[in-house]
Amino acid sequence: MADSAAIRSLPGRTHRAEAAAPLQPNPLRLPTAKLLPWLLPTLVIVGWQAAASLGLVSTRFMPAPLDVAAAGWRLAQTGELWENLWVSFARAACGFLIGGGIGLSFGLANGLSNLSEKLTDTTLQMVRNVPHLSLIPLVILWFGIDEGAKLFLVALGVFFPIYANTLHGIRSVDPQxxxxxRVYGMNRRELFWRVVLPxxxxxxxxGIRYALGIMWLTLIVAETISANSGLGYMAMQAREFMLVDVVVLAILIYAALGKLADSxxxxxxxxxxxxxxxxxxx
Amino acid sequence: MSAATALRVEDRSTSRPDAGLAISLRGLSKSFDGGAPVIRGLDLNVPAGQFVAVVGRSGCGKSTLLRLILGLEAPSAGRITISGDRSSKRIMFQEPRLLPWARVADNVAVGLGRETPRAERRARALGVLDEVGLAEKAGNWPATLSGGQRQRVALARALVSRPALLALDEPLGALDALTRIEMQEMIERIWQDQGFTAILVTHDVGEAVAMADRILVVEEGTIALDVDVDVPRPRRRGDPALAELEGRILERLLGHRA
Known part of the structure; x- marks a missing residue:
């Protein structure tokens, strides 16, 4: 899973570099080049607003962008938005740090020590093949719908991409x-900090970028299924009261947070x- | 200032005679995992400060010989005696092997131990970069350099600790012909200046006769031919004496196959 991410994401980077290269260093074109990626989202929002205003789509199921913005403003005024946003962010960050930290540690240990790899790698690979979201019923039984459940799921989800990519990274350091x-007299410690880790x-x-995606996904699912606070909870509450604008707002916030983490x-x-x-x- | 310069020159000239390591190999053998020996009963004396070239066909054991002398491999039998400071041996590989994530000056400073203070490491790295003509590239990433420049940085890294023995494991094999000649001249100049013992392993007999005091032809783990190159320096490329010697050695290398 994480290995395929490694393969997929690297060519993407080189494509970007190639695409940017032919652009002339023309001062007039520079702002255009920066704004270009935002053209399509802007068109979609404008078209969406137009469709809603003209009554082409029912705002009962798909609210107009302005309504979503109004809902955002309303919830920001009451403080509900910030509270839920903060709760979700804290869960994501804690789960990521715990799972990522453990993944990094196991990746480093198994990359550097054959004994450690022999002891743990097979077990970890077996656990990895269990879709972590399938554990939700079990996790609810164990932790209830407390913070522990969400942290556990997020940590489990981000563990594997970081573990697998750290291990792969250490294994693929140029042996030359x-x-x-060694020949130039570095001890093990120096070798690690100056050669292996970089x-x-x-x-x-x-691994981190892939894990960030899994982090949001896991959190949304966990909060939607069982929570009493957070963005996912906010969206589920809104569904019960048919507040479609709040549902769409929550989805857009997730998108923005994902983009922010990636940037x-x-x-x-x-x-x-x-x-x-x-x-x-x- | 001139007094200081004079003092340094004098200091260098007095330290020159013992600037290199003397190497003595007695009955040296090496085999890997109980296989056929790669080096068999090899005897060799290299006086301090000599420039020795080791030539031979692929797989003749010349790189193993170099690794044994450097202490990177342990001999299966025989004795290696090296007079002088054991720690001051440096190797230059066929590939530059620069750390891509360290800037040029920091890569050169890898050649100095951590016990050298940071400021001194930097000053010495810049000094030796100047010697290989790359002073202005000190702050660059290795990825921005050409192949020849990277190999010059690797040379600077090998030289920054002022080694008494410099082992060169086909360091110029991957360079284009002109860059290779420039590098040969640079290595020869620095060797003459610093007086270390140099051991050059190479496929290129022309390179060996142009640079070395002495050429060893290694065949099946022993020294098949040991010739002194007594053509005075600076040597002119295309010198008939060098060409004649190159022809003799090539004949020996090729004739053995027939």
């Missing part, structure tokens, strides 16, 4: 560089992987 480090970092980042990771990649031509700011 490791030999060079070499594994691009792969670890692929943050990209910025981090550009700083940490500036040496790699594939990640340099085009």
């Amino acid at each position: 560089l490791i030999e060079m480090g 070499g594994a970092l691009p792969s670890i980042f692929v 943050l990771t990209r910025a981090l990649e550009r700083t940490c992987l500036a040496w790699n031509p594939a990640y340099r700011n085009a």
